[in-house]
Amino acid sequence: MPRRGGPIQKRPIPHVSKVLAVASGKGGVGKSTVAGPYDTSSPWAAYGLFYPVNLAFALAMRKPPPLGRRLRVGILDLDIVGPSIPTLMGLQHSDEPVLTSGGAMLPVMNHGLPTMSMGYLLPQSTESKPREDTAIVWRGLMVQKAVQQLLFDVDWRESGHGPGLDVLVIDMPPGTGDVPLTLGQLVVVNGAVIISTPQDIALADVRRGISMFHKISVPITGTILNQAYFICPSCTTLHHLFGSPDAFRSIASTLRVPILGELPLVEGVSTGGDRGVPYALTASAQQLEADGSGGAVWRSMMEDTAGKVWESIA
DSSP, X not given: OOOTTSSOOOBOOTTEEEEEEEEOSXXXXXXXXXXXXXXXXXXXXXXXXXHHHHXXXXXXXXXXXTTTSOOOXXXXXXXXXXXOHHHHTTOTTOOOOOBOTTSOBOOEEETTXXXXXXXXXXOOOOSSSOGGGOOOOOOHHHHHHHHHHHHHSBOOSGGGOSOOEEEEEEEOOSSSSHHHHHHHHHXXXXXXXXXXXXXXXXXXXXXXXXXXXXXXXXXXXXXXEEEEXXXXXXXXXXXXXXXXXXXXXXXXHHTXXXXXXXXXXXXXXXXXXXXXXXXXXXXXXXXXHHHHHHXXXXXXXXXXXXXXXXHHHO
């Protein structure tokens, strides 16, 4: 049936200049670090949770010449049923967001970056039940309403006044369901970064993710291959633990999607996320020594990726 009043008009997010979605077709590929089920006993298993956080910090460290200052960047967690940003930012025990006089929510801050997540709206932890153990079991309509509230009822200005954000990095849930569809229909999105790993099953879902963004008219900034290889700290040999990157490169070429980078597997990325300290902010001598050349490559590639992203959406 035709929609009354014509098609939905996309609109900007209040007090946000540019919107960047970070997504994957499948969970567990490193999209929130750069989510899904994972085995926390493995130091690599949670590696897929940290990409948007580190990309946000890499963007925030940039100082584009036309602006003459660092970018103002925020992070919005749109993974309604599996929010991970509070943990990755060390905010899993934070209070509920403060409301402005107009009823908008103020972002929760840490490490100098404002964030918002469904995780902040869950009941506070008790001795018998931590907040992160609360299951969100909602049907599609409730998820859509929560997404709309997080998109349009947050005041991204510092303390509810002053300038807004230059870039809002949105951490998308895995898959091609209600949340990305709602975002694409309602919001002017300036770019999307799609995360994958080398495995064929992840690449198949990435193709679907690219197709989805095309259908909802969201421009694709590029794609990232996460866990592309491992550099042993005692050597400089590249070990492709999860398969060759050739299939990923072929898909990107066929679909004409730019490759923004191929990130190595670095243990510090995972341990930093577990501690709520993004890897982009860790630079101790002990950490640099433990991660070796892989860590240096990761940092350099993340900085380069942030530059490409900003050039694309600016």
